Amino acid sequence: MKKECGLGRVLEPKETVPASAWKVDNSRDLRKGEARIAIKLINIEWDSFQQICSSCGYDDEKIKAKILYIIERRGKLHNPFTSTGGVLLGVAEEAYDGQFPGKDVAGGDMVYCTSSMTGIPLYIDEITGIDYNYGQISCAGYAIVFETSRLVKARKDLRNNYTLAALDEAGNLYGAHQMAVDDGARYIAIIGKNTFTTAVFGAALRKAMGPECRIVAIMDKYLRGSLSEAEVNQTLRPLIRETYFLDLTEPIAAYREMKKKETIAGSFDLVIITEDIFGAEALAVMLAKTKGGLYFTSIANHYGSAQLAAENLGKVVNMYAFDQFVENYHKFTLDLIEFTQFKLEEINNLYEKKKKISRLTKSRSKEISINKAGRDDDFIYSSEVTRNLMDEVLNIARFDCNVIIQGETGVGKEKVLSLIHQNSERRNNPCIKINCATIQESLGESDFFGYEEGAFTGARSSGKAGYFQLANNGILFLDEIGTLSLNLQTKLLRVLQENQFYKVGGTVQQDVNVRVICANNIPLKGLVDEGRFREDLYYRLNICTIDVPPLRERRADILVLAEGFVKKWNKKYGVDRVLSPEALNGLYNYYWPGNVRELENVVHRLIIGSTGVVINGNAVDDILNEDAYGDMMMNVKQRVERTSELNFDELMAQQERRIIEYALRKEGTTRGAAKLLGMSHSTFSRKKIKCGL
Structure with missing residues (x-):
């Protein structure tokens, strides 16, 4: 019999699974094959937690509001920027048929849900605490789990915070352990993202290979959390023989420094990559021996870049990434925690003595892609100017009024429209987009209002619906509205005043309920002053005006937008290009008369025109100044x-x-x-x- 996996909970888009859906139904009532968990603690995936914290300036209240906003919008805790979730701890509250998923789980049991929250409908009443060391929130609410979800009874003898954090890495811990055993690895390096993660991977490998195995760790020197280098080194021993702190964004220099301190650098049997800073993957290739193993805890750890680095270095390595379900790997992890509980308690006690801090930027690329950027419905930004614009747009979206969006060509006026539509009461109704510059004067009336059968020579026998009819109960977007003739402006004004119109050749009055949003690349008030736009129509439209600033006035956005476009075109063409600091500087300093559209075009051309992994400053300069x-x-x-x-x-x-x-x-x-x-x-x-x- 087929098990329930939550397909009936998917709202947008239909015909997809909950983990990849944009929005799911998180209502409380249970359906067949479902159970409800009363949430106590959530472990947010580390990169997602960092992105949320950084975008909120490590302000507790803003972080709480951001998490609640994501859940309200999506029905689950699925960060759209990192596309990751996490795992949770709670009490088994109720099951539809009395049967909870998981072995020996019954109502009232404290349980871990180790299925990713990207596919778990979730509702949170309140967030009562934030743990910045583990990336966890204490909260009250519920989660809906399915027959395919993985529930494990909580262990009373294990502390919840580090146990839940370890379970979020359960599959990777098991995979690294097995790989070390299968390869008989004697020399192992871990490129760690934080002290706790490095410790549990060290424990998994130490359990696999015993005390004689040499295990060293490499961590980015700009990211130690709240601990000093000496404290990290001391805390990780004896699981880790030695910990080195290097600048991972400069892999060649890091390797040379490592080689001076560690004679076996370049000859490691196995390198575990848990960090996703650009440069970590190249360092891993250099550290491994020929035909040694590279183990990526996620495909996101620049797996593709490592392949290219290995090719450039002429080095053959075996690459693996663990990202799948294996039966009972949670048991392995719980046994592992018990095996190394003394060390995890030591780390936990040290964490509790330290105050919350704002973690330092890992690298320039990390700053661009995680720490500095905000993202709302695919609108990527970093500058305070755009952040304020987003607040204004999201506020206006709630009010069902007409809006004028103004800004130069290419600034992102349609992106603003999309934000308004997706955050308005009309989100589930159509948004019809019209470029007024393409409307012919002779056909404008029939385009806007439609026509009846036989209305004029050449008319369709079935008649035609106009733009207003198509947009009924939704949004009608009129781009370049300033190009409409005064005659069409008059007809448009009448519809906006009366919410009624007649089709061309028709005698039956048509009622319409449309929110009109218009855009123009020059201020409409200037056209009113010149007599080219009706003043009464202007005031009918101008309930709210949103001015989208040009890219040159929000330069901090250039870097995050460029990285976003690189990611987009890398995915489309199956390549793995990166922008060098010089290339980013070139993009940052350019004047951008074509704004965001021009920036995307330039990045697209850079991706296609580059043959290497790194796009340098000369390539950017050539495109920006060619034939000017x-x-x-x-x-x-x-x-x-x-x-x-x-x-x-x-x-x-x-x-x-x-x-x-x-x-x-x-x-x-x-x-x-x-x-x-x-x-x-x-x-x-x-x-x-x-x-x-």
């Missing part, structure tokens, strides 16, 4: 060839603008551009403002 001057002069030539009469003043003004824009593109700053053109900074600044740049 030639393109500018070609524009003048084409204009002269197409025009029989020229307005000298207009032509000079346009070319002045292009020259100012070219200088900004090439130099990236107003001071540099002024120097390039041989003028004072103040003169250049005045001309820049005059040109609207």
